[in-house]
Amino acid sequence: MADVARAAGVSMATTSRALNDQPGVAPATRERVLEVARQHAYVVSPAASTLSGGATRRIAVVVPHLSRWFFGEVLEGIDATLRGAGYDLMLYRVGEGADRDSFFELLPARRKVDGVLVVGIPASEAEQERLTTMGVQIVAAGGQVAPYPTVSIDDHGAGRQAVNHLVNLGHRRIAMIDAIDPNASHWPVAGRALAFTEAREERDLDPDPELFQRVPWSARHGAEAMAALLALDEPPTAVLAHSDELAIGALHTIRRAGLDTPRDISVVGIDDHPLSEELDLTTVRQDVREQGRLAARMLLDGLAGLDQAPWTVLPTRLVIRGTTGRPRQG
Amino acid sequence: MADVARAAGVSMATTSRALNDQPGVAPATRERVLEVARQHAYVVSPAASTLSGGATRRIAVVVPHLSRWFFGEVLEGIDATLRGAGYDLMLYRVGEGADRDSFFELLPARRKVDGVLVVGIPASEAEQERLTTMGVQIVAAGGQVAPYPTVSIDDHGAGRQAVNHLVNLGHRRIAMIDAIDPNASHWPVAGRALAFTEAREERDLDPDPELFQRVPWSARHGAEAMAALLALDEPPTAVLAHSDELAIGALHTIRRAGLDTPRDISVVGIDDHPLSEELDLTTVRQDVREQGRLAARMLLDGLAGLDQAPWTVLPTRLVIRGTTGRPRQG
């Protein structure tokens, strides 16, 4: 930078200010500095900036999975917002247990990032406090309630939209295939299952406990759960799946059994996975990418000292496609 | 670090050496320094290390997409290897055009990372040169041939495995649904289509050009392409899809048309997408996560000054499931 300063005939301080869009530089001077910098193909060293008390202009994004559609989609949104603001994205995939602990232990102390975006897993109060006391902003995204700024959908409401759709079609013997994430000690999106159990009482559904299946998150497990449901003495007339991936597995079991949707059984999922449109799956749509965008925006706002909404809830919408219909004998 | 040095009764130089596992420190001294550092919950400032001539211990991973299964899976592999080596992962999603240019322009000059892992998109020679001259290592992963270390599958071979399977079953009127990525100027995995066109000649297949469809990468487009194929005067008896996502779309069109696989038509994909097992799709399996692991390992080796394999090709394997069989009048 010294070279640029000299070539522009100004001091390093002015150069720094010009390069960082800071106030207190005459427009003409600023332009001259910028021009010289361009000629020298000069770019500031982020390491030096950081060391000198500045920020890192890096954001850590913490996810429990990478190969699942939801997380990729959130990342797209986060990436777009961060890049637009000139921030870099550091990706951390942390599971539960040791590597998670070490993550929350080491990251803030090392001052590697200005903020943390936690996606899909709740950070404990201790972890949160650890971050904020180190001056690191934190925002969460994706199905959870947290004591810090959060953007998510209303999982409980989404579950209701799905169940109500089935109930309104006339179904009474409704099953749910719920998901449990083996990689998470707390399951953030219990709201979907809650909506189901509530509806069971409020809308006078068949309370048979065998109609509630809980399996790991995968199409295969969805298929197995569906097989178990079909094996019941009296199979359900409709199934609510915690996610589209589970629903897709269920659909396949139904087909293999020689049954048809929605003639023999209805299936509704939640998410609106890219393949769902093609598989004609009725589902509750959420805008995942937008959640990423918003969460990143909130984090950036916090970094800028602006007020943040404490909890933003994005709407969901029932998308009726071909896998749901009235039960057989109306 | 000064505090630690004082508390341990040694100089900063010794402290630095001890903390960085460098030679020239008496075991006893090293242990004492480490112990003091632990008590003080001290961690080195990466910014200061970098500034002082050290490396960043950061790797940039460049991908064209984030919400597609393949890229999430590669990232899982990369992340695992990088984390194990104590490196951080900076994620860059770059498309084509302006933001891509600016990426390759700015990243190396800013010395933000020690190396770059390019996934799924070929870097031009100019871009590659720009990186290496700035002292940044580069390794590629995923379906492409590049003038620098690369790990991929043999796309041509994978295509062959798929076509041969169909030919061996007795099919002669075989169609291909190829993928074109609207986000990429160069399409790296042309090998799959090449295998198809070659087999057409070598194995005496029906050369009807209408049997070759090329569509954007999505289940929906796969479905549309399949509809076009079914609308032909003489539909194919088998279809090779460039990827499982396209194949899944095709399968759905087939079902909607009241046809059955493999009775009326056979379908084979490439990838072994997580949903393929559940949908019983015959496919050619590739180990995507391993590609990520290996690519990261190669990059790390290069950084360490070790020899790198110039081009590593991972095996693929035909997985015969329920969507392929002999043609109707065998």
Added chain:
DNA sequence: CTGTTAGCGCATTCAA
């Protein structure tokens, strides 16, 4: 509006 000065925290010479 601009310049001067003083660190930021570490790795690395070169001596001892």
Added chain:
DNA sequence: TTGAATGCGCTAACAG
């Protein structure tokens, strides 16, 4: 094997 000194490149006070 260890220590003292130097500089990495920049930003933030403070002065002018």
